[in-house]
Amino acid sequence: MxxxxxxxxxxxxxxxxxxxxxxxxxxxxxxxxxxxxxxxxxxxxxxxxxxxxxxxxxxxxxxxxxxxxxxxxxxxxxxxxxxDPGALGRRRLARITLGIFEDLAPTYLAPLLRRLREAFPDVEIRTRVASFETLAEAVPAGQIDLALTYDLGLDASFRRELYALVTPQAWLAPDDPLAGRDEIGLAELAGRPLILSDQGLSIRHMLGLFRSRGLTPLVAHRAASVEVMRSLAANGEGVGISYTNPAGAVSYDGRPLARVPIADAEAKEPIVLVHCGDQPAPLAEIRAAVLATAVQGPAGQSAG
CATH class of the missing domain: 1.10.10.10 (Winged helix-like DNA-binding domain superfamily/Winged helix DNA-binding domain)
Structure with missing residues (x-):
């Protein structure tokens, strides 16, 4: 008191x-x-x-x-x-919080942070790595100013800008008959044991892709992370499917691993930069700087 x-x-x-x-x-x-x-x-x-x-x-x-x-x-x-509302806005815009979906963070977060700090040395840039659900709650609440995520589970209140359009990857053991292919179709994977993410929105989206084509997939494992998925695939536990495409052809446990892109055009998924509400000039400039990094894009991802 x-x-x-x-x-x-x-x-x-x-x-x-x-x-x-x-x-x-x-x-x-x-x-x-x-x-x-x-x-x-x-x-x-x-x-x-x-x-x-x-x-x-x-x-x-x-x-x-x-x-x-x-x-x-x-x-x-x-x-x-x-x-003074103007002074409050200036102080607020001297610090922003960038949210990023947890599976995207290992690939995108550090390069984005480095480029933004070089371009905006006077802005304190905080980061928050989170799940789909957390990002969807934190952005409208003003706890996160900008978020980089897949366009899953977001309603019309979010403003979206395309960052990249990514192709899902099938992860397989090197001796799998499909491992030498240039690409694979969803229909060819429907009868195989699959390893999918245990994120609710992610697995529902992936199952929906199969079912939209009249296919009934067999889910052998729900993996807590992409690296768990890759390890299971490398050890012959099934075919992993993920949009996240980390570099390297060896799993965390040292097993060789093959990746093959999934060819179905409708399986491509946008990565979007989202925010809610008006964007004052400094935040708009930062948003533009984030989007500019998508021109080159990380290895294995195609910019939209």
């Missing part, structure tokens, strides 16, 4: 600058007795004298009063800035 009000701080600052209770009372448009009572209340709460008040001489600050005055002026200046 705050026991000293901003108004009381204004009175203390006015007396310190005027050197007179009477003059200070005129400046802040309050009666001299009321001003005197307010200053006394502050001193009583602090248990220390702020001023030396003697008849016939100007009111003078004590040593403690000088220290208190500096803090009071700083606090009042901050309060004044809080009342």
């Amino acid at each position: 705050l026991y000293i009000s901003l108004r009381q701080l204004e009175y203390v600052v006015a007396v310190a600058h005027a050197g007179s209770l009477t003059v200070a009372a005129q400046q802040v448009n309050v009666s001299q007795p009321a001003l005197s009572v307010a200053v006394t209340q502050v001193e009583t709460h602090l248990g220390r004298k702020l001023f030396l008040r003697r008849k016939g001489v100007p009111v003078m600050l004590t040593g403690f009063g000088r220290l208190f005055l500096a803090d009071a002026e700083a606090l009042l200046a901050d309060a004044a800035r809080m009342e």
Whole structure:
């Protein structure tokens, strides 16, 4: 609980600058007795004298009063800035939070962060790696300014801009008969044991792709991460399918691994940069800088 009000701080600052209770009372448009009572209340709460008040001489600050005055002026200046919407916007835009879907983060986050910090050295850029559901809640709530994610589970309140269009990859053991192919169709995978992500939106989307073509897929494993999926595939547990396409042909456990793109055009999935609400100029510039990084794009991903 705050026991000293901003108004009381204004009175203390006015007396310190005027050197007179009477003059200070005129400046802040309050009666001299009321001003005197307010200053006394502050001193009583602090248990220390702020001023030396003697008849016939100007009111003078004590040593403690000088220290208190500096803090009071700083606090009042901050309060004044809080009342200025323009100042609040400028301070807010000096710091942004970039959200990124957790499967995309290993590929995109560090390069994006490096490029943005080079382009906007005066902006504090925070990052948050999260699930689909968390991003979908945090962006409208203002906890995340911009988010890079797949276009899954987002309603019409989100503003989207295409970052990249990615092709799903089939992950297989090198001795799998399909491993040497240039591409594979969903129909060829429907009868194989599949390893899919255990993310709710992700697995529903993938199953929907098969079912839209009248196919009934066989799900052997639901993997908690792309690397778990790749390890299971490398060890012959089935065919992994993911949009995330990390570099390298060896799983975390050191097993060789093959990847083959899935050819179905309708299986391609957009990665989008999303936000909600108006975009003031600095954020719009940062958004444009993020989108510009998609021109080259990480290895294995095609820009849209």
